[in-house]
Amino acid sequence: MAQTADYSLGPHTFPRGWFMIARADELAAKPLPLRYFARDFVLYRGESGRPYLVDAYCPHAGAHLAKNSTSYIVRDGEQVEGEAIRCPFHGWRFGPDGQCDDIPYGPCVIPKAARIKTWPVEECGGIIWMWFDEEGGEPDMALPPFAEWDMGDQGWVRWQLDDFGQLATHPTEIVDNMADIGHMSPIHGSRNLIYFDNEFAGTKVSQSFWAGHRTLVDNDPDAVLSSEAFYTGPAILQARLGGQHPSVMVIAHTPVEDGVIRMHHGLMVKISDKQPTAEELAMARAYQEASRDALAQDVEIWMNKRPAISIMQVSCDGPFGKVRVWYQQFYNPRAKAGVYQARVDGREIRIGESRPAGALEIAEMV
Ligand code: FES
Ligand SMILES: [Fe+2]
Incomplete structure (x- = not known):
């Protein structure tokens, strides 16, 4: 298996652009674990129906946000609230901007660093697309028409x-x-x-x-x-x-x-x-x-x-x-x-x- 460095394509391991990450119809109420770009992600729909993509691991103690079926948060269908997602481990809630806005067993000060990385996502043509850029920049091209x-x-x-x-x-x-x-x-x-x-x-x-x-x-x-x-x-x-x-x-x-x-x-x-x-x-x-x-x-x-x-x-x-x-x-x-x-x-x-x-x-x- 040849890798990017073997082809001398450039300093980035993965290309910059829009990429398909899921079929729109496979993303239902339950957050979906995904792996692309040698990273783990979680894709979920807010209650508005809008998709959100975040890094998979909780900044608190590292739980995977989507690989869980037994936490009562998951069993009771309480993982997605509005546009926010809760971690199944201790229940920290992260808003659509990735910032933690609730620690349910508080009160306590929520650290600024309690945030998960969010990624630009679009849905069209029955496909969910993400923008990936190793430099962390915003999209500089539009998706093709559907x-x-x-x-x-x-x-x-x-x-x-x-x-x-x-x-x-x-x-x-x-x-x-x-x-x-x-x-x-x-x-x-x-x-x-x-x-x-x-x-x-x-x-x-x-x-x-x-x-x-x-x-x-x-x-x-x-x-x-x-x-x-x-x-x-x-x-x-x-x-x-x-x-x-x-x-x-x-x-x-x-x-x-x-x-x-x-x-x-x-x-x-x-x-x-x-x-x-x-x-x-x-x-x-x-x-x-x-x-x-x-x-x-x-x-x-x-x-x-x-x-x-x-x-x-x-x-x-x-x-x-x-x-x-x-x-x-x-x-x-x-x-x-x-x-x-x-x-x-x-x-x-x-x-x-x-x-x-x-x-x-x-x-x-x-
Ligand atoms: S590991 Fe996520 S809330 Fe503790
Ligand atoms: Fe061909």
């Missing part, structure tokens, strides 16, 4: 997220995929390649790819699958696909330990122009399964390959080197990110002359 999530009346069927579990693969090997034109035919069954480019634009990188495809378009050999994929930061891939049905894919990967990630996939499908019937719903589900199977083809490679600390680049490969330079910005102090962006910003076309009619610019995708 407009289709709320367009059921126009025939969009929401994704049901597929959990690929943990992979002992460094995330740089996942992001390499953006430049990987050479695997499209052998792994995904692409044929009649029409167009392929990558565009680097600050914290975003896009891949525009037009080709025939064995599974996601009709059996018509002339049918074309257009794929406009882009990363928003280091770990959220969205793709807008124009195949048999218009669809929006998400692939989200999050570091668990250095060199280990957890990955989820989803596909929203526009199956008609109005609220779908049960039969159309089943078609949308089957279409997501075909997309999941396509990603599983990559995953099988990732799970069994040796680390590619450097790639033996040939001229007909996509720009792997540029993708890795782009990716380095997230492992370096924010003040230096612009240096890496300036080295790669711009468009690189590998197949075709110019973007086909109807292709999206990166500004339209985000």
